[in-house]
Amino acid sequence: MNNNTRKCNACKKLIDISEMSSDDYFFRIYGKAKQYFHSECYIEQQMNRKRNPMTREECLTYISERKSENVKQNIEKKKEQKINAVKDQLYDFIADMYDISFFPTFFYIKMNTVYKGTYKGLKKSVPPEDLLDMWEQKKNYLLKVYERNRTQGKEMEGLQRVYYDLAILLSKYDSYLNWKDKQKIAQSDIRERENRTNDFISQKIISQNKPNNPNSHTVGNKEIDINSILDDI
Known part of the structure; x- marks a missing residue:
């Protein structure tokens, strides 16, 4: 079974979730498992069960509700995948700019406080795409700040420098939004x-x-x- 096929929980045959229309199948969350069904297989199964059989109309209503949830879940999943992709771009940019080969767990915790708006002194959440855009635009400015600090004896390297520049960028976030x-x-x-x-x-x-x-x-x-x-x- 590949990424584009799932086994129908009723007839046990494969469902091609990449090509079949949403009217042909649906899935539901059952406990911790995700169960897939051909729509007609589910209707037949539920109408023919011995105890408390469902009518076709009840089955169609149930399927419709599950499909609405499926669409919502898929939208949220794609949104999360897009956000994670931008985060990866941001971390790659930071690693390249500051010559960092490894980020400790605390780094990701700190960055998540920025995305959630719980970073100390921050009044609103900052999405990763905004932070990446700011960092790219202000790269030369941040390099000049680093050189000025270095000539004044304020040496910073690695994550210490990343956190310092992060604070500078966040202080300018309102201006960036304007x-x-x-x-x-x-x-x-x-x-x-x-x-x-x-x-x-x-x-x-x-x-x-x-x-x-x-x-x-x-x-x-x-x-x-x-x-x-x-x-x-």
Whole structure:
């Protein structure tokens, strides 16, 4: 049985969970085990049991409820996988920047306090993607701080330096969030301008007709002067 197949708890045949539609199977958590069923196998099993058999409608209701839970669980699982992938990127970046080959358990505990917002002095949680983005953007700044401290006799290496730089980044998190908001507004403005420009060019192409122009392009029976359109924008 590979990662894409599961055994039906009723008929014992394999279920291909990668290709079959969600209407063909479902799973439920039973104790500590996850049990998979072909939908029709489960209905037949429950309707034919000797004690307290279920009706088909009851089975369909139960399956529908389990599928809703399955979808929610899958969404949460994918979200967790994405977060863990970003954490791995962050730790790889830190290991490379600070030449660290091993992180002790306490390092991960401290980083989790950052993600949860329980880090001392922190008023909000900081997702790993934000922390990675800040660290990448502020790398040169942090290197300059390190050199300044070193010339002043404040030597820090390894995790001590990581924790020092982490504190610097977290102290600037509010400023970073403000910058992100401004970036979103700027991107939105750019998209709006691009849409207006595209609409303007489309209208010009439809209305303009200047024959025998070397800068023009033929659309249907009309020649369109691209240079004049750009001058008007």
